[in-house]
Structures are given as C-alpha cells and as structure tokens.
Amino acid sequence: MPRRQSAIALGTLLEMRALALLLLSAAANAATPCTAATADCTEFVTLGEGPARTMVYRTHPLTVKNEKITRALIVIHGTNRDADNYFRSTLAAAFLAGALDDTELIVPHIASAAGSCKDPLAPNEVSWNCASWRTGGASMADDKLTTFDMADDILRQLARKDAFPNLKVIVVAGHSAGGQFVNRYEMSNKVHETLGVPVKYVVANPSSYAWIDDTRPATAPDPCPNYDRWPYGFQSRSGYAGRIGDEDLKKQLASRPTTYLLGEIDILPLGGFDSSCSAMRQGPTRLARGQAFGKYVDEQLGARHDIVVVQLCGHNARCMFTADSALPLLFPKQ
Numbered sequence: 001m002p003r004r005q006s007a008i009a010l011g012t013l014l015e016m017r018a019l020a021l022l023l024l025s026a027a028a029n030a031a032t033p034c035t036a037a038t039a040d041c042t043e044f045v046t047l048g049e050g051p052a053r054t055m056v057y058r059t060h061p062l063t064v065k066n067e068k069i070t071r072a073l074i075v076i077h078g079t080n081r082d083a084d085n086y087f088r089s090t091l092a093a094a095f096l097a098g099a100l101d102d103t104e105l106i107v108p109h110i111a112s113a114a115g116s117c118k119d120p121l122a123p124n125e126v127s128w129n130c131a132s133w134r135t136g137g138a139s140m141a142d143d144k145l146t147t148f149d150m151a152d153d154i155l156r157q158l159a160r161k162d163a164f165p166n167l168k169v170i171v172v173a174g175h176s177a178g179g180q181f182v183n184r185y186e187m188s189n190k191v192h193e194t195l196g197v198p199v200k201y202v203v204a205n206p207s208s209y210a211w212i213d214d215t216r217p218a219t220a221p222d223p224c225p226n227y228d229r230w231p232y233g234f235q236s237r238s239g240y241a242g243r244i245g246d247e248d249l250k251k252q253l254a255s256r257p258t259t260y261l262l263g264e265i266d267i268l269p270l271g272g273f274d275s276s277c278s279a280m281r282q283g284p285t286r287l288a289r290g291q292a293f294g295k296y297v298d299e300q301l302g303a304r305h306d307i308v309v310v311q312l313c314g315h316n317a318r319c320m321f322t323a324d325s326a327l328p329l330l331f332p333k334q
Contacts, residue, residue, distance in 0.1 A: 076178030179206030207274035
C-alpha cells in the first residue's frame, strides 16, 4: 500500500478508535449515578420547541441510552426552591432503598426571578411566578407555558425508549409546596395515559388541596368568599388546569394511583403554613387536611388512594422521604 494511503488508513483507524472510546466513556458515565448536588449532576430540559428551558438535578443523563434504569423518581421541591437540598434528600432515600443504580432521580429547579424570588437564571432558563408555580402557574414571559407543561416535558423525556428502554414505572412526588404541585398536577395532567409507562403520585405534607366540590371539613370564623376558587377548589380555573372540565378532573383524580404521605407531627403552623381562611376550611393542620382530603376523595369518587402517616416526622422532607414506610412508595418494584 502506498505510504500516503497507509497514512490515511491509519488516521481513519485512529479516529474510529477514538470514537469508540468516546462512546464507551459516555456509556460508562451514563451507568454510574451522579451523586452530588453540583453542576456536574445537572442538565437543562428544553420545554416545547424551545428555546425556553429548565434546569434539573439528575443521577443519569436524560439523553444517553441506559438499559439499567427500571424506575424514575421526580421530586418537586418546596417553597424555597432549594432543589439542591431536595436532590440530596432524594439521593439519601435512594441509597437507603438500594435503588441508586437502577433509578433515574430528577429534581427540577423551578426557578423564579420575580417578586420576592431572586433566583439567578441561565440564558433561556424560564422564570416562573414566585407563588403560582406550585399550582400550575405560567412563565413570567409566556402565559401559555406553565409549570405543569414543564412536568409533561420531563415525563415525556423519561418515557423515550431510546434513552430508557427498560423503564417500568415513574413516581412523581413532592413535599410541602411540592406536595401542592403534585396534588393539582395528578388530577389535571394530560400525559398520564399516553406515556406507555405507569405513573404514580406521592403527595407529602402540602398546606392545601384542590377540593372537588364546595364541601369542607372545617368552618372559618370569618367570611371566606374565595375558599372554593382554584387552587383551593375547582372554581375559576385558568391556564393548564382550565383546559379540562370538572368531571374529567374528578375522573382523573380518582383513577390515578396516589398516596398522601403525611407527617404524624406535622401539626404546627411552621414552614410556610397556609393560614388563610381558604386553607383553614380544609382543616387546622397539614396532617388533618391530608387525612380529610384523602378520605373524602375515596368516599365521594370511589378512589383507592392511600393515606400513609409517617411516625415521628413533622414538616421535614428528608425525614419523610427516608422513612421506612416511604421507601416502597418512592421506589416501587413495578
């Protein structure tokens, strides 16, 4: 073979070898869980057609094929939007469950630079409303893009067979304000039946729920004209939740697998407790509100939702999610 052709052939061989090593390295990195709340364990998820995007913490890349992943857990943070702390708590729960290697853990950072929220934003990162993000509120720049649309896009990404071909179940969980998010998202989302992967929901210690009618377990001492308005009830819905009728909301609420995970001692007005008259009509404490809502949904809609009370836990996500009774809910076998 002439020297020039030999050199070209050798160059091509080296390029192919380098590419193979790069692919092997990517596969190895995808298989090893990322376990630190640092930039190395984050990536951006494009929303819709872009360029809007949101940042998530995750244990494995979302766009690299990973055949080991059989479960996914999405955890929605609380009112402080401290996704890094929630990622640490979620990692701790996965470690205790022995689920780090075969579970994709995702904690979105639902950032806001509006009002009293002062989160720094990357280019094209969405800024959500500082308060209404927890109930499906819209982006500050686009009233057609909501936090529930964001969750839809993350779920669709997980359900892609080219990334996670062996995924068997997705759990969407949230604590406190994140629990408010999951309660409303569970009943209103449009992707649950379309993903080809079962989805389960864990609603932990929210301050309020979206009640299905004007019945409430408690009375307020003062007039409370808006107690049945969204997000406390079904009336006057707008945005994502306004795109579906009351009866369909009730059907979806009842049919979708849901657990209300409640702290036995979450009975004090701490941690951003909602003491408005609309919330107080749902009960005096977060524990009482969750028990009342779960019982009412089961009795009135024929749902088979579960209520799990975590002993000796108050309003603390790490205590709740790492409890022995919570682990099989967050990391189901199927």
